[in-house]
Amino acid sequence: MKVCRRETFNSAHRLFREEWSDEKNKEIFGKCSHPNYHGHNYVLEVWVDGPIDPMTGFVIDLKILKQIIHEHVLERFDHRNLNLDCPEFKELIPTTENVAAVIWNILRSKLDDKFSLEVQVQETEKNKVLYTGN
């Protein structure tokens, strides 16, 4: 049984590699490499897989999952500049793939081992990613 909590956060970011020229960055990342940043309404879906607790009828109390997401993910990334404010992305380009992997690693360390975890991050209506830890 898998359960999902959906949250959103709003961040600025920019895709570029310091060791590449502006031309190379533009070629690979297009307008996403624009120097003064742009931003997104990220939509986060956190899926937790585990057995139903027969006493509560819950896999995990979604109020608690919500608290974990707020404390450890939204507090870090919401209304922030991923490149400038977030040490996780000092050496890591904040593509949606890397954002999802970083969030997965954060949440994995906060959840009991009996749960499996999947993290979906939607960057725009047209682009999203899903990370299962493999």
Added chain:
Amino acid sequence: MKVCRRETFNSAHRLFREEWSDEKNKEIFGKCSHPNYHGHNYVLEVWVDGPIDPMTGFVIDLKILKQIIHEHVLERFDHRNLNLDCPEFKELIPTTENVAAVIWNILRSKLDDKFSLEVQVQETEKNKVLYTGN
């Protein structure tokens, strides 16, 4: 090849355990334990996995899947109070997890064994569950 039919139903429910005190119910279930019930627009996605019939181009005729869902799920739960009107939840707390498992079991018994079945139930824009029978 998996095919999906989406339906909705509107029900009242309450989360609580009779053997627990009001304080304990409130601690675990929060405002969902409110005594006079509240309700939801449940969104149900039924996914059926099987081979394509080469004559029809269908895995399963979605008109027939729709009829099965209407007759065996919506007739029971739509515009009902899950706690008071539905014997399935006399002993089982109507969490989204349990609602999904109950619907999965109902539909499993109505579908040919050649099909795999997944049931997703969305309770609110933020909370949903997926049950695959395991």
Added chain:
Amino acid sequence: MKVCRRETFNSAHRLFREEWSDEKNKEIFGKCSHPNYHGHNYVLEVWVDGPIDPMTGFVIDLKILKQIIHEHVLERFDHRNLNLDCPEFKELIPTTENVAAVIWNILRSKLDDKFSLEVQVQETEKNKVLYTGN
């Protein structure tokens, strides 16, 4: 310039008139008159029309509008039974129209007279109403 804040609440309700027979209630309200209640995820849009404050660039600070909605609308109706828990609907059938008019009246008394107000309430994906106070 009109600004909108969207919020949601989950309530149980039932449509019926005490002075009518069960048959009459069933004829007019259909399955919405079911005695043990059903429920909805109501989606509320509150539109406020007024001039832009040149210092803030806001018509109204949506954080403040959100607080007003939470304190005066969601606290009353979210996770409640509209018929049993809410005195506003002791004598008034909780149709979507009446829910919208009640919310409009609550919010009208909390907002400065310089603002116009519109309230939209969506009961299901297929049914919604808009009230402008006229």
Added chain:
Amino acid sequence: MKVCRRETFNSAHRLFREEWSDEKNKEIFGKCSHPNYHGHNYVLEVWVDGPIDPMTGFVIDLKILKQIIHEHVLERFDHRNLNLDCPEFKELIPTTENVAAVIWNILRSKLDDKFSLEVQVQETEKNKVLYTGN
């Protein structure tokens, strides 16, 4: 890590088998067999599964995936009659299942073998299919 690109296309189609009588077509395909065609806003989700390239932070550049989808899928099917204009459906009934399988085969041949591929096609708000190639 799986990444998804969402695109849409608008096509006319009709479900029927030439060797069947009108009655038989009507029985199996209902109003979808209407002779003068009807149509849909198809929503296509293309999911590509693979490792993250450490230099770009991408599994696959979604601008490139978008180009592949536009050139090989949308150019063929968007604003077309699937039955009359598309040789893929000369002998194959354009059910959503078959549309998804055809698109999967087209895209499979355009993608590097290191990627896994899933194709989801939504025909209406209520009906969708997912094909993984098995």
Added chain:
Amino acid sequence: MKVCRRETFNSAHRLFREEWSDEKNKEIFGKCSHPNYHGHNYVLEVWVDGPIDPMTGFVIDLKILKQIIHEHVLERFDHRNLNLDCPEFKELIPTTENVAAVIWNILRSKLDDKFSLEVQVQETEKNKVLYTGN
């Protein structure tokens, strides 16, 4: 008080003027003039404005509005080719504007004069129109 009922229908159509050359049609209507038709999932919102009936709490019973829409709009246009099957569009190009005006006129004649009427038709996620009869 305005109430809204949302319905959908799936139709094929083509935009072209017989008296124009193919080049002129292509210039004005682009790929929408493709000869073998394409199609859409039209989303229809019917808004009715009137006083609340104090006995029912309804402006209009949405079950009755639904029946009117089904009988007079969906029966005519759903799973049809607007150009070939619908006499309303024999002389009138089935643009979204004209589809909305035709539906408005149909519904206007079926509704009591005490109601105002607005019809919104969405053709794609990006294009929609609203007609109020003026």
Added chain:
Amino acid sequence: MKVCRRETFNSAHRLFREEWSDEKNKEIFGKCSHPNYHGHNYVLEVWVDGPIDPMTGFVIDLKILKQIIHEHVLERFDHRNLNLDCPEFKELIPTTENVAAVIWNILRSKLDDKFSLEVQVQETEKNKVLYTGN
């Protein structure tokens, strides 16, 4: 008859007044005043009101309206930092209200006087504004 074109753009921004202290900015704008910017997927709806051209069946060719929006709005604001890159917001705080008014003024100057214009800008799922030029 009103027609609507929907487009999206992704921008970074920050709400603050230079002449105010950090405390005052924080009090009024909350986390939106964060110095390193955050961002949004803005959803823009442009509504144009006018008569139907009897030759085309269009109020305005939406392909042309799309081009106007792309050339004069998206080229300026998409993948940009509204505060740093856009002279329109050098002296004007980029609240959603001001973004909508700026876009309205840009588009008003590009459209024939026979058309009325409304601009809706959605900043998040919960916040949006509508500007009609008054």
